[in-house]
Amino acid sequence: MADCTTIRPLIGSREGELTAGELAELTAHVVGCEGCSRWAASLAVTEGLVSETLLAVAARRDFADFSAQVMARIEHRRLGPLARLRRSITLHPWFAIGGTLAPIAAALLVALYVQRGAGSDNATASLELSSEGATTIIQSSDGPLVLIDDDEES
Numbered sequence: 001m002a003d004c005t006t007i008r009p010l011i012g013s014r015e016g017e018l019t020a021g022e023l024a025e026l027t028a029h030v031v032g033c034e035g036c037s038r039w040a041a042s043l044a045v046t047e048g049l050v051s052e053t054l055l056a057v058a059a060r061r062d063f064a065d066f067s068a069q070v071m072a073r074i075e076h077r078r079l080g081p082l083a084r085l086r087r088s089i090t091l092h093p094w095f096a097i098g099g100t101l102a103p104i105a106a107a108l109l110v111a112l113y114v115q116r117g118a119g120s121d122n123a124t125a126s127l128e129l130s131s132e133g134a135t136t137i138i139q140s141s142d143g144p145l146v147l148i149d150d151d152e153e154s
Contacts, residue, residue, distance in 0.1 A: 004029075004033060004035060004036055007025070007026060007029045007030070007033075007034060007036055008039060010022060010026045011026070011030065011039055011040045011043055012043045013026075013039070024092065049097065128140075
């Protein structure tokens with residue numbers, strides 16, 4: 001006879017999940033073991049409560065248009081890339097507008113930053129790069145920046 005550690009995971013199995021031998025072993029063990037019998041009863045109560053709760057939640061929801069929504073999603077997947085893009089723009093115009101304006105705004109900000117920097121004294125700043133072994137030194141008008149490579153080579 002199997003011990004409880006191998007039988008307990010089998011308790012609560014759905015119909016068809018266990019072979020005939022496993023089912024016979026499970027039944028024989030649960031009948032003879034008080035702990036596993038209590039576990040099976042507790043699991044049955046919990047399963048009943050959960051199924052009642054799920055049924056109550058499902059009863060509150062209107063599934064009248066469920067199949068139409070599923071079919072619409074399937075049809076959307078069958079569309080070509082341009083048709084899907086056109087449909088997405090139609091359904092979500094603000095995302096399309098934001099997706100178009102974001103790169104334009106970024107380009108304008110970069111242009112303003114570069115233009116503003118060209119008129120100031122920072123435009124004359126220069127960078128000098130030197131490398132000594134595993135150490136890299138970047139020299140700028142603000143001072144040196146030392147980068148040390150700590151990777152050990154075998």
